Amino acid sequence: MLTNELEGVNKDVYKTDWQWQEGEYTVTRTNMWTAPGCHNGCSVLYYTKDGKVEKIEGDPLSPYNQGRLCMRCLDVVETFYHPDRLKYPLKRVGERGDNKWERITWDEAYDDIAEHVRAIWEDYGPESIVSMQGTGRNICWQTPYLS
Incomplete structure (x- = not known):
């Protein structure tokens, strides 16, 4: 927010720091x-x-959302800590549809992806992998350069 936009803002109520203690x-x-x-x-x-997000609020100083949040944002604390949330790479160990997985390291996951991509390039050429996105409007120009 621009400095002139902060004139008249009660800084005891709406703090302007990026981080502060509140109790x-x-x-x-x-x-x-x-x-x-x-x-x-x-x-x-x-x-x-104690290092855990317990509550989320909209920032009242935001010129964009002005402190308002949608239900997905308001529910993000549950999303962060849901027991079924994926946090680590998994590799299928059973047949497709068996729902059997094992945890692997990030390095193993990256190596596995790189191996599959290189095999596709070798068999069909690098142009055989096409990147596209749906409505990710904030990244429209980057994706074609990644291919």
Whole structure:
């Protein structure tokens, strides 16, 4: 936010720092997108305690969302800590559809992807892999350069 936009703002109510202490919480001003299909990038305040996000609020100083959040943002704390959330790469160990997986390292995952991509390039040529995105409006120009 521009300095002249902050004139008249009660800085005791609406702090302008990127991070501050509020009782037992560390409040961090940041920005987030929620999947799937979010196009906005709203400004938020994360309230953390002992390294864990406990609450989220819209940033009232944001010129974009002005402190308002959609239900996906408001539910993000549950999303972060849901027991079924994927946090590590998994590799299928059974037949397709068996739902059997093993945890692998990030290096193993990257190596496996690189091996498959190189095999496709060798068999069919590098132009056989095409990148495209749906409505990710904020990355429209980058994807073709990655191929």
